[in-house]
Amino acid sequence: MLINEALKAERKKKGLTQQAFSEGICSEGNYSKIESGKQRITANDLFLLLSKNYINYSDFIQKIQTDYCFGKNNNSSEEQLKLQVANAFYSRDVDKLKQLDFQIQNGSFKADLKRESNVLVHIVQKNVSKISPKVKQEYFINLFTVNNWFNDVDKVRLFSNTMNIFDDEELNLLISKFLRQSILFVNGNVYELEIASGTLVNYLYLCYSRRIDENNQFVFEKLNQLPEIPELFVYKCLGNYCKYLLLGKPNKAEEIKAFMSNNGLSKIMENHFL
Template sequence: MNIRRESMTIGELLKEERIKKGLTQKQFADSIVSVSYYSKVEKNEHRITAEDLITILEHNNIPLCSFFKELSLKSNFQHEYKIDLEAKVMDAYYHSDKILLEKIIQDLEKSSSTDKTDDILIVKGWLESLKEDEEEPDIEVRNALKDRVFNIPDLNKEKLTLFCNFMDFYDLDSNVMIARKAINKFISSNETEIQEVLLAMLANLLCLSIKEDNYNYVEYLVTSSEKLPLKPQFFFYKDMICFYKYLSSYHFNHNKDDLNTCLTIISNVKLAGMSEYGSELEKFLNNHI
């Protein structure tokens, strides 16, 4: 999945305005809301009510009209910036280009982006995902990403996407526990983006289950995926779920038709232009038959 966040949030702009004025969170919020609550607003962990937002802006002499005009301008710029960053990171990840990911981190460290710390952490997470089993993991990065997931109070699209991106940093049982909550909450959603994240999550879980030679959850995961519709933008994830489904089936019955289906999917992935990914699938298949 991607690392895109759609636009600058109210909390992020409030933080920017506060820092411009050289105020602490306590001074800026000034008992309008508690400091702990306001801190979570800046971190996008709580939504602020319209009444409290207006009061805080008036207290700090920030015109409401100017604030939302600035929010709109920065959101448009940030949206384009995030799309560009995502494209570079995903291209590097799918080509297993660790050098390019490290270069992106270096560029982010030099940038003036207000949320570059979060961006750097996420790119480091993708770098961690490319490590082979024998490589030393960066426990600090992995734990920081886990904390990011659990510090988002509600199971929403942001939390689900972050979890989906870095599922391989959790043990399988923890993954399934979080996934069950997500499936129970969102399986009936008609929102395309939520459906896409769920499918990506299910594909990742099937992959991790086979890696760990644990087939206890496969039927549940496949059945859950079949409750989600097939839309053009879901084809890749549906294809991957199909691959893991037939590979799991081959594990139990050694039916050559199942194996041939897996080989056909690999061939189609390569023909579609994802030759590196197809080769990774081929390697995965050979390691688990």
């Protein structure tokens, strides 16, 4: 079932007019176009509509997931492509990433791989504004519908490196869900802790860039809870760097940046703060 079809079904089930159903979120005219499939709805407006009309998120997503979410493909060639895409992305090899994306977009691969490859290419080329609304919406739903991201830590890594494509409201929905899975910071293994820490650091820097302060204190607390082990030392430094930027203490932030540069860690900062 498509989003517009599911919204119409929920509205009729509640016996509401289009105006009553959408009031305070979008105009009746725009909602009518959304419901008829003539206009796309943003992820933010979708979840505001669900919240306003007391519609369970999980139940609603379950109705539409066949059309918007895709399962894992165990084909070895696809897994190898995913690895190559990840390597090209982390090394910022634009030409290689574009080559792989062309292969993926023109091959018989799952829609989720095509979507993720498309997003990564735009991020590396620093033109995220050119990501199509359809791809962005499908990508958001694909992330939001994951019940436990840490059953698939690569999904967390992907979110960590692509969060800048979302607007503030969408990002808040995703990071809030991520933070609620706080058991990871107690029981996670080192690999999971590294990915989770990197995600929090990337979020803090995005908050600094966009002047967002909604979840900052909670994120600071999570980073402080990390165990004091060598593998997480860099993330604690990066977290403090972002904290000082957010607190308006650029001199303190520069001290950390200089320390990392003097110890051969400047590339790590570049990769996190692209």
